[in-house]
Amino acid sequence: MLRPALVLFASLTLVCGILYPVVVTGIGKVAFADKAAGSLIVQNGKVVGSSLIGQEFSAPKYFWGRLSATSPMPYNATSSGGSNFGPSNPALIDAVKGRITALKAADPGNTLPIPVDLVTASGSGLDPEISLAAAYYQVGRIARERSLTTDVVRSMIDANQLTRTLGFFGEPRVNVLALNLALDQKH
Template identity: 50%
Template sequence: MSRRGAGQLGTAVRALVVMTLLLGVAYPLLVTAIAQLAMPGRADGSLVERDGRVVGSSLVGQSFAGDPAYFWSRPSAAGGGYDPQASGASNLGLDDPALVDAVRERRRQVAAANGSRPGDVAPDALLASGSGLDPHVSPAYAEQQVARVARARGLDVEVVRRLVRAHTEGRTWGVLGEPRVDVLALDLALDAVGERSTDAAD
């Protein structure tokens, strides 16, 4: 290799090392430090703890389907369901037989569980979100589940309905998106009501 070629190679290697240290080490550490100082909860994944145990994240939904005592989330097509490493939609077209059959079955199950007419089932009970990780449901879908949850827990319907209202978030900045209900926070609040009832009985 010529002296000139060796010089160019040395310059390239030095540039690689410097850029790796700057952009691969220093920059990520700086951004992480700023995030930890400015918003530690979000930087760590917005984890939700109950009695010292992590029970979920306020950013990632989870399935409660099948348990009548809990509000159910919307369906998820992310991996096996709510898998943050496989975030995404089903990518099935509206006339795809697989999606049509899935929607039909979801409509049947949700209507039967909540005692509602199949035609009245809220759309977000039937279709997954684009990310497959949505932790919220619409107020309409939450309302359709109120009677079932109240019955399963032995609570007055109005008590459950008040909890739904307390965990309903408005539009972001008052204009973006739609009102939504935080399913995990709502279900944890229901558990807390049950614990208070048990304590009172004791």
């Protein structure tokens, strides 16, 4: 009984622990080279982030992304997850109120309705993208802070717009890091 058990153990270790991971990694590197390497964004020879993981932007001259519920710091990829606060939880209500206050303080003249993705965290806490409504909501502040016209800022959003996946999954959106990098290059 010991020999068949050891042979089975060695065989499964070889197939599941070595061959399968090598084959899947190889396929990933060939078929999805950018994503398998972390979808890193390189600027001037330096990695500035990933298009798959959000970053915190809080300066008024930048587009702000979704809130991150990760700890001990925002957008911590090793602590991915939502806050798990229900809609009636006082902590969630306070976080939303705090973000609304910050948005209104940064752009007091903005009377547009605040898009929900600017005041709530996602399930992962790492979303790198915001809705077009969230991007357009911030146009006035960005234009004012960077001394640009609103038309220029809107055209940058349109130029960086991502369409629905496969034409029907999800909503049109914009990657916050890519948009902010485009703004830095323009201004």
